Amino acid sequence: MNSKKKIILDCDPGHDDAIAILLAGKSPYIDLLGISVVAGNQTLDKTVRNALNVCQYLGLDVPVYRGCGQPMIRDKQVTAGDIHGESGLDGPVFAPLTKKMEEKHGVQFIIDTLLASEGDITVVTTGPMTNLAMAMRLCPDIIPKIKEVVLMGGSYQLGNVTPAAEFNIITDADAAHVVFTSGRKIVMVGLDVTRNALCYPEIVARMGKIENAAGRLFVDLMTFFNKTQKEVFGWEGGPLHDPVTIAYLIDTSVLTLKEMYTEIDIRSVQSYGRTNCDFFHYSGQEPNSFVAVDIDTEKFWNIVEDGIRGYGKVQ
Numbered sequence: 001m002n003s004k005k006k007i008i009l010d011c012d013p014g015h016d017d018a019i020a021i022l023l024a025g026k027s028p029y030i031d032l033l034g035i036s037v038v039a040g041n042q043t044l045d046k047t048v049r050n051a052l053n054v055c056q057y058l059g060l061d062v063p064v065y066r067g068c069g070q071p072m073i074r075d076k077q078v079t080a081g082d083i084h085g086e087s088g089l090d091g092p093v094f095a096p097l098t099k100k101m102e103e104k105h106g107v108q109f110i111i112d113t114l115l116a117s118e119g120d121i122t123v124v125t126t127g128p129m130t131n132l133a134m135a136m137r138l139c140p141d142i143i144p145k146i147k148e149v150v151l152m153g154g155s156y157q158l159g160n161v162t163p164a165a166e167f168n169i170i171t172d173a174d175a176a177h178v179v180f181t182s183g184r185k186i187v188m189v190g191l192d193v194t195r196n197a198l199c200y201p202e203i204v205a206r207m208g209k210i211e212n213a214a215g216r217l218f219v220d221l222m223t224f225f226n227k228t229q230k231e232v233f234g235w236e237g238g239p240l241h242d243p244v245t246i247a248y249l250i251d252t253s254v255l256t257l258k259e260m261y262t263e264i265d266i267r268s269v270q271s272y273g274r275t276n277c278d279f280f281h282y283s284g285q286e287p288n289s290f291v292a293v294d295i296d297t298e299k300f301w302n303i304v305e306d307g308i309r310g311y312g313k314v315q
């Protein structure tokens with residue numbers, strides 16, 4: 001196990017993002033400094049609201065910042081209502097929202113927090129990478145301050161929006177390009193491993209036995225998520241993509257990584273948004289990323305269970 005790690009979680013909740021917040025929120029191994037929100041699974045108004053709702057429901061005193069509502073360059077904001085529903089977090093019923101977002105912009109929060117740091121903060125992104133890329137462009141001085149970027153996105157095999165591309169990358173491929181060319185350490189947690197973190201009904205039942213707010217939230221979220229994942233992809237249990245990033249930070253041995261050169265396709269039509277990972281080192285290019293190639297799913301679900309248990313007995 002690693003010691004407590006400081007993180008910024010940049011996300012677009014989203015069912016699996018919500019579970020990532022849940023896992024990070026009370027982990028004894030993670031210090032969650034703040035949550036910056038981006039448009040992705042739904043529009044920005046909705047993803048911000050969802051982040052606030054999740055924090056309030058779980059009793060997490062973590063600041064939530066509103067970030068970018070559209071990609072850096074492309075006009076069209078792609079959302080994923082087919083998977084995450086009209087609200088972006090359909091399923092659970094939340095009490096009236098009283099938690100407020102911070103006034104500072106999410107990009108400014110990322111900049112200020114990194115500049116004030118001692119180079120010991122990991123930036124975790126589980127949505128389109130717009131906020132982080134904008135922060136890098138606005139204030140390049142933050143780049144050497146980032147300990148590492150751990151992102152859910154991409155795939156060295158098949159995509160989930162097109163055969164080539166994964167959602168978080170294709171929705172703002174230019175942003176991903178900025179981050180992958182930044183020179184910082186990048187850990188890419190792609191569909192190659194998250195598609196093995198399938199939340200089968202028996203997993204939902206297992207977590208549902210934990211009688212606390214986190215257990216209830218997990219069940220309500222996953223019941224909806226599994227329904228749409230079955231309709232769209234035919235899975236019996238939906239892949240719990242985003243929490244794999246947090247699980248990795250809690251216990252790095254949950255993933256096997258392979259160092260490779262990864263380039264984001266921002267030029268072609270058919271493969272736009274693909275993470276071209278040079279698995280066999282054909283290009284001779286210096287590796288710029290550690291790409292997850294295997295996951296210990298038993299360990300992963302144990303981490304999820306521990307994370308839920310961390311919320312105590314009854315709330």
Ligand code: BDR
Pocket residue numbers: 014015016017041080083126127152160166167168241242
């Ligand atoms: C990613 O896309 C989103 O819908 C999920 O929240 C996850 O971050 C998986 O491709």
Ligand code: CA
Pocket residue numbers: 011012013014016017040041126127242
């Ligand atoms: Ca996400």
